Amino acid sequence: MIVEHRTYTLKHGTMDDYLQRYRTHGLPVQMRHLGGLVGFYVSEIGPLNQVVHIWAYASLAERERRRGHLEADPEWAAFRQMNRGSFVAQEVKIMNVAPFSPQPALPKEQG
Numbered sequence: 001m002i003v004e005h006r007t008y009t010l011k012h013g014t015m016d017d018y019l020q021r022y023r024t025h026g027l028p029v030q031m032r033h034l035g036g037l038v039g040f041y042v043s044e045i046g047p048l049n050q051v052v053h054i055w056a057y058a059s060l061a062e063r064e065r066r067r068g069h070l071e072a073d074p075e076w077a078a079f080r081q082m083n084r085g086s087f088v089a090q091e092v093k094i095m096n097v098a099p100f101s102p103q104p105a106l107p108k109e110q111g
Helices: 015-033 060-071 074-082
Strands: 001-010 037-042 049-055 089-094
Touching: 001 060, 015 037, 015 049, 015 060, 015 074, 049 060
Parallel strands: none
Antiparallel strands: 001 049, 001 089, 037 049
8 A cells, every 4th residue: 555645835825715626626526536535634833835635545556547537537627727826836755554554545446
């Protein structure tokens, strides 16, 4: 199992608008294709204006397959267009789950 840790830094003063757009337009399409959302977080102390998404996948191949479906979805393309210019930085990490760690729930197979 792997987890994908995605950090986005938003322009100052845009967090509320981004969270509303994401909740309404981004999250539903991501859940349809990716599933496996471990958590979605907003920074409070330390680097500010950041959101962190953490997603669980059975493998890198599964992540690639699911993200390919997401990228092909016109609703996702529309959401990405809505966000043009919103971010000042993005960081993506792929991490292995340690054997003693609680195991995040994996997404169900797409039909």
